[in-house]
Each structure stands twice: as C-alpha cells, then as structure tokens.
Amino acid sequence: MRIGIYGYGNLGRGVEKGLALNPDLELVGVFTRRDPASVKTVSGAPVYAAEQAESFVGQIDVMILCGGSATDLPEMTPALARLFNVVDSFDTHARIPEHFDAVDRAAFQTGHTALISGGWDPGLFSLARLYMSAVLPDGKDYTFWGRGVSQGHSDAIRRIPGVKDARQYTVPIAEAVEQVRAGKQPELSTREKHLRECFVVAEEGADRALIEKTIREMPNYFADYDTTVTFITEEELKRDHSALPHGGQVIRSGKTSEENRHILEFSLKLDSNPEFTGSVLLACARAVGKMHVRGIFGCRTMFDVAPADLSPLSPEELRKKLL
Amino acid sequence: MRIGIYGYGNLGRGVEKGLALNPDLELVGVFTRRDPASVKTVSGAPVYAAEQAESFVGQIDVMILCGGSATDLPEMTPALARLFNVVDSFDTHARIPEHFDAVDRAAFQTGHTALISGGWDPGLFSLARLYMSAVLPDGKDYTFWGRGVSQGHSDAIRRIPGVKDARQYTVPIAEAVEQVRAGKQPELSTREKHLRECFVVAEEGADRALIEKTIREMPNYFADYDTTVTFITEEELKRDHSALPHGGQVIRSGKTSEENRHILEFSLKLDSNPEFTGSVLLACARAVGKMHVRGIFGCRTMFDVAPADLSPLSPEELRKKLL
Numbered sequence: 001m002r003i004g005i006y007g008y009g010n011l012g013r014g015v016e017k018g019l020a021l022n023p024d025l026e027l028v029g030v031f032t033r034r035d036p037a038s039v040k041t042v043s044g045a046p047v048y049a050a051e052q053a054e055s056f057v058g059q060i061d062v063m064i065l066c067g068g069s070a071t072d073l074p075e076m077t078p079a080l081a082r083l084f085n086v087v088d089s090f091d092t093h094a095r096i097p098e099h100f101d102a103v104d105r106a107a108f109q110t111g112h113t114a115l116i117s118g119g120w121d122p123g124l125f126s127l128a129r130l131y132m133s134a135v136l137p138d139g140k141d142y143t144f145w146g147r148g149v150s151q152g153h154s155d156a157i158r159r160i161p162g163v164k165d166a167r168q169y170t171v172p173i174a175e176a177v178e179q180v181r182a183g184k185q186p187e188l189s190t191r192e193k194h195l196r197e198c199f200v201v202a203e204e205g206a207d208r209a210l211i212e213k214t215i216r217e218m219p220n221y222f223a224d225y226d227t228t229v230t231f232i233t234e235e236e237l238k239r240d241h242s243a244l245p246h247g248g249q250v251i252r253s254g255k256t257s258e259e260n261r262h263i264l265e266f267s268l269k270l271d272s273n274p275e276f277t278g279s280v281l282l283a284c285a286r287a288v289g290k291m292h293v294r295g296i297f298g299c300r301t302m303f304d305v306a307p308a309d310l311s312p313l314s315p316e317e318l319r320k321k322l323l
Numbered sequence: 324m325r326i327g328i329y330g331y332g333n334l335g336r337g338v339e340k341g342l343a344l345n346p347d348l349e350l351v352g353v354f355t356r357r358d359p360a361s362v363k364t365v366s367g368a369p370v371y372a373a374e375q376a377e378s379f380v381g382q383i384d385v386m387i388l389c390g391g392s393a394t395d396l397p398e399m400t401p402a403l404a405r406l407f408n409v410v411d412s413f414d415t416h417a418r419i420p421e422h423f424d425a426v427d428r429a430a431f432q433t434g435h436t437a438l439i440s441g442g443w444d445p446g447l448f449s450l451a452r453l454y455m456s457a458v459l460p461d462g463k464d465y466t467f468w469g470r471g472v473s474q475g476h477s478d479a480i481r482r483i484p485g486v487k488d489a490r491q492y493t494v495p496i497a498e499a500v501e502q503v504r505a506g507k508q509p510e511l512s513t514r515e516k517h518l519r520e521c522f523v524v525a526e527e528g529a530d531r532a533l534i535e536k537t538i539r540e541m542p543n544y545f546a547d548y549d550t551t552v553t554f555i556t557e558e559e560l561k562r563d564h565s566a567l568p569h570g571g572q573v574i575r576s577g578k579t580s581e582e583n584r585h586i587l588e589f590s591l592k593l594d595s596n597p598e599f600t601g602s603v604l605l606a607c608a609r610a611v612g613k614m615h616v617r618g619i620f621g622c623r624t625m626f627d628v629a630p631a632d633l634s635p636l637s638p639e640e641l642r643k644k645l646l
Contacts, residue, residue, distance in 0.1 A: 014579070017579055017580045018579055021460045021461045021579070022460055093646070096642055096643070096646055097639070097642060097643055100642060117646055122646045124454065124458065126645055126646045127454070127630055128589075129645045130630050130631070130633070130634055130641060130645050131447065131450070131630060131633065133634065133645070134606040134609075134630075134633035134634045134635075135447065135599075135602055135603045135606050135633070136599075136602060137344045137345055137602075137635075138344045256337070256340055256341055256344070256595065256598035256599060256601070256602050257340045257595070257598060259594070259595075260593075260594035260595035260598050260599075261594050262591070262592065262593045262594060262595075262599050263591070263592040264589075264590070264591055264592075265588070265589070265590045265591075266451075266587075266588070266589045266590075267587070267588045267589075267590075268585070268586070268587055268588075269585065269586040269587075270583075270585045271582070271583035271584050271585060272579065272580070272582070272583035272585075275579035275580060275583050276458075276459075276579060276583075276585050278579070279458055279459060279460075279579050280458045283457040283458050286457075301642060301646055302630070303629065303630050303631040303638065303641050303642070303645075303646065304629050304630075304631055304638070305629060305630075306626065306627050306628060306629050307450055307453050307454060307457075307625070307626050307627075307628075307630075308453070308626040308627055310453070310454065310457035310458070311453060311456065311457045312457075312460075315626065315627070316420070318453060318626050319419055319420060319423060319624060319626070320419070320420055322449055322452045322453050322456070322626075323416070323419055323440055323445045323449045323624055323626065
C-alpha cells in the first residue's frame with residue numbers, strides 16, 4: 001500500500017518512523033507547505049510542495065494528513081479527500097460532527113474513503129469507552145490523561161508576554177484514579193481529576209509574578225485546575241523537558257447484577273505521543289485502503305472499522321494466532 | 324431485538340441477568356435439554372425443551388448458545404446456525420479454525436449470521452491483542468489470567484477418585500506481571516507466569532497424599548505449574564469459594580524508534596465470570612442482528628465486527644458522546 005504524508009511536523013515524522021515497522025506500507029513522499037528544499041526527512045524520503053500533491057493522484061493509496069486540528073484539518077481533510085483516500089487525527093472533540101459531515105460529503109462525492117480522528121484520544125481511548133459501555137451498560141467510565149505534555153497548553157503559555165518558552169504537563173490525580181479503579185464511581189470535578197504543571201522560561205526582566213498569575217487565571221486552560229508554575233532556564237527546559245511523553249487510562253466500573261461488580265481498564269504509557277499517534281494512523285491507513293478496495297466510500301471513524309482491517313494479518317491468521 | 328437463550332447453566336443465567344440492562348433486547352425464552360418443568364428462570368422467562376427451538380424460527384432474531392466448548396458447541400452451533408442467527412462463546416483456542424469453518428458453512432448456506440468465540444478470552448482480550456499488535460507492530464504481548472476460578476481445572480480435580488468437590492484458582496505471578504508492565508519483554512515459562520491454587524474437599528477416608536500427588540502431576544492441567552493443594556471442608560468450600568470471579572490483563576510493550584518505548588495494557592477484574600461473559604455475548608448478539616439486516620451472512624468473530632455495531636447508540640450519538 002502506497003502512503004503519502006501531508007504535513008511534516010512532529011506527527012508527520014512519527015508516521016514516517018512508523019513506516020519502517022510496517023513492511024506492507026511504502027512511503028511515496030512527504031508533502032509540505034514549507035520550501036521542500038528546506039525540509040530533510042528522517043528516512044530520506046522525497047519531499048514535495050503541498051501544491052504538487054494533486055499530481056500524485058493514482059500513485060498514493062492513502063494520504064495521512066498531519067496538520068493541526070485548530071485551523072489546518074478543517075480545510076485540509078475535505079480538500080484532500082476529493083483527491084485521495086485520507087486519514088487524519090482531528091481531535092477537537094466538540095467539532096467532530098461537523099468535520100465528519102464535511103469530510104463525508106467530499107469523500108463520498110468523489111469515491112474516496114476517509115477516516116477522521118484516528119490516534120489514541122480520540123482513537124484507542126474512544127474505542128475503549130465504546131467497547132466498555134457496550135459490554136457493561138450499567139456503569140460509569142472515566143478518562144484520565146497523563147502524565148504527559150499538552151501541546152495546546154504549552155502553546156497557550158508561550159503566547160503570554162514575557163514568556164520565551166514553556167512546557168505544560170497534564171497530571172492525573174492519583175487518589176482520583178485509585179477511587180475509580182476501586183469501583184467507587186465518585187463524582188469528580190475538573191480540579192479533582194487532573195492538575196497542571198507548568199515549566200516556564202521567562203524573558204530577561206519579565207514580571208514573573210504577573211506571568212504566574214496570568215497562567216493560573218487563564219480561562220478554559222488553567223482556571224479550573226490546581227496549577228503549579230516553575231520558572232526554569234532555557235538549558236533546563238532543553239535538558240529535562242524536550243521529550244513528548246503522554247498516556248493515561250480509561251476505566252469503567254459497573255454491575256451486571258446487585259451482587260456482581262466489574263472493573264475494566266485500558267491504559268497507555270507513551271514515551272513519544274507523536275510517534276505512537278503516527279503508528280496508530282498507519283494502522284488506520286491500512287484499514288482505509290482495504291475498505292476502499294471493497295467499495296466503501298465516505299467518512300468513517302475507528303468506531304466503524306472492523307478490527308481485522310487494521311492488521312496486516314489475514315482473517316485466518318488472526319483467528320489462529322490472536323483469537 | 325428478540326433473543327433466545329439455548330442452554331441454561333451459569334452462562335445462560337448470566338445472559339438472562341444482562342438482558343435487564345439492555346432495553347433494546349427482549350428475551351423470548353430459554354431452551355434447555357433438561358425437563359423444562361424442572362427449570363425455573365431468574366426473570367420468570369418461559370422455558371422450552373431444546374427440541375422445541377425449531378418452532379421458534381421467525382420469532383427469535385438471535386439465539387445465544389450457552390453450551391460448553393468441549394462437546395456441546397461443536398455440534399450445537401452449526402446445527403442451530405441452520406435455523407437462527409447465533410452467538411456462542413467457543414473457547415477451545417486450538418479448535419477455533421475448524422469450528423469457524425463448520426459454523427460458516429451452516430450459516431452461509433441458510434442465510435444466517437453467526438458469531439463464535441464471543442466473551443472476554445477469546446473476545447475482549449483477543450481484541451486487545453489485535454489492536455495492540457496493529458498499532459505497535461514492533462513489540463511483544465503477554466496475557467495473564469486471574470486471580471480467578473478455572474472451571475476446567477476444577478472439573479479435572481473433581482474427577483480424581485476420593486475428591487468430593489474442588490475449586491481451582493489461576494493466579495498470575497506478580498513479579499512476572501510487573502516485569503512486563505515495566506516494558507522488559509522477559510521470556511517467561513508457563514511456570515513463571517501463573518500458579519494454581521486448589522481447594523479440595525476429600526471424601527471421608529480418602530488418601531489425601533495421593534490426591535495431592537495426582538493433582539500436582541496431572542499433565543497439561545497442573546504438571547507445568549507450581550500448584551498448591553489445600554484440603555478444606557464442604558462448608559468452607561461453600562462459604563469461601565462459591566463465587567466465580569476472574570479477570571486478568573493483556574499487556575504489550577514495544578518501540579516506535581530506538582529511543583521511544585510504549586506500554587499498552589487492558590485489564591479486567593470481574594466479580595462473576597459467567598455474568599460478565601453473558602453481558603459481552605449480548606453486545607455480540609446486537610451486532611449479529613444488525614449485520615444480518617445488512618445481508619452479511621456466514622460466520623464472524625469479534626475481529627470482524629465494527630465496534631459501533633455492539634452499541635445501542637447510533638453512529639451520530641457515538642461520535643458525539645464517545646469519540
């Protein structure tokens with residue numbers, strides 16, 4: 001199956017690295033909105049300008065779109081779905097229905113297959129929530145994220161005047177996780193589930209007290225959380241906070257009768273969020289390619305993909321080896 | 324959707340209890356090979372003789388087969404798949420390919436939809452192994468079972484002369500689980516993964532030393548494990564060991580690049596194995612009913628079921644609430 005990577009930041013590089021581990025998938029090239037001459041790929045794969053993508057119609061089976069959810073993907077995915085089968089990792093939960101509709105229309109009209117919101121949340125964690133609620137309907141589930149770097153929150157801090165660089169970790173509160181894991185079904189406020197740790201490099205002479213106050217009071221991002229702010233040097237940031245770990249867990253507890261309670265948990269501990277997300281997108285691309293061959297057009301999510309389609313193994317091998 | 328339960332032991336009762344929690348599923352009746360007059364259902368649902376099942380063609384959308392894997396299901400599932408859409412929990416891993424073929428033929432020829440090997444292992448644990456290997460191809464996974472009651476091993480002990488009753492617990496070895504959870508990918512022998520705890524009620528005057536020796540040396544069942552044997556009274560067995568808890572975890576660790584390792588885990592802690600398995604079979608029955616309406620005939624496993632089909636929610640609701 002011939003794969004293209006459209007957008008070459010952390011996620012695009014993650015997809016590229018994952019390709020080496022999937023011998024049935026082959027990288028045709030990387031498409032960038034930057035000057036292609038300025039971009040060097042990890043694997044040495046060729047780099048093309050984004051505008052050249054159209055000339056690759058017929059040479060790429062699935063294009064993996066590695067733009068951001070805020071502004072890139074709402075435009076990019078429907079546009080590319082008119083030319084290619086596509087996969088994206090759109091993760092603005094509230095806007096998924098409208099994104100789905102736009103991509104579905106574009107893909108269906110042109111006979112393409114698209115999958116949006118691939119990755120781990122949305123993605124594997126969504127699947128965990130779906131499977132768990134289907135098999136244990138009388139229950140309650142909880143999702144915890146972290147300890148891991150939130151790029152969105154890190155960016156929000158960087159936009160504060162006087163901030164040179166920043167890294168924000170989302171941290172699940174251990175007591176909350178333990179209560180849920182014990183099957184207690186507590187009511188937890190936002191503040192009781194996660195806390196936020198911020199590491200900030202201030203510009204010389206900046207008002208650190210004001211920066212800290214601005215972070216702590218920032219609506220949506222920090223105001224509803226217990227937030228710690230630690231000022232560090234640029235060298236410390238580089239040395240101690242350059243990785244992008246993440247993870248978390250989905251836990252559901254519930255009953256099948258008065259006497260019998262069950263606890264289900266799916267957890268991830270990831271050294272590199274973009275590499276793991278990229279690896280999930282490759283499995284999604286494989287499924288999209290298979291569905292396309294079967295004549296399934298329009299938009300899908302991981303909810304609609306038969307698990308077998310994500311694997312390079314045949315149905316017979318899967319039943320024999322993994323069932 | 325109208326459901327029938329065929330076979331009424333622990334699992335059949337588990338399915339019946341689960342039906343109360345799934346308002347879109349309705350129980351038509353229970354079919355038993357015993358005298359129907361001797362069987363009282365938990366919910367008061369009517370009981371019919373197994374031979375009467377054929378007269379319910381057209382009145383039952385999916386029949387859930389609750390027989391045992393050793394001798395019942397290899398005959399029962401293909402036979403019933405000629406009359407109904409069916410779901411079973413066939414769990415003899417080595418014989419799944421031949422069972423699949425027999426059921427596929429019967430269901431396909433008669434325009435029915437069948438799902439075999441539903442439950443949690445095979446079932447949810449199989450799905451965990453499949454998803455995890457698809458999204459993290461360079462890795463290794465481990466399945467641990469327990470602490471929980473193994474019916475097969477309990478039965479094997481009961482067949483020893485001088486044994487009145489017995490309960491066997493499969494227990495994962497904590498150090499092995501911790502090594503795997505730490506991403507170490509150890510090579511583990513059978514003995515290093517699980518131990519077996521046996522609680523035995525001996526007949527009066529039986530040779531306990533011989534019973535213990537017979538258990539410990541039983542090939543396939545116990546010889547490859549560290550096994551403890553504890554003799555208890557009938558009252559103690561009843562008081563302390565009448566529940567059927569189970570559970571375990573699937574853990575996969577692997578890499579996406581030299582630097583970055585990831586650890587994925589899916590775990591279950593179940594108060595009642597048959598009630599939870601029954602609850603999973605109901606979700607499978609829902610999916611079978613939906614696939615049948617779409618004209619998908621023949622045999623499937625949970626590997627082939629789009630997760631959305633297991634849920635009572637619509638695709639739109641799922642995307643909005645769970646993605």
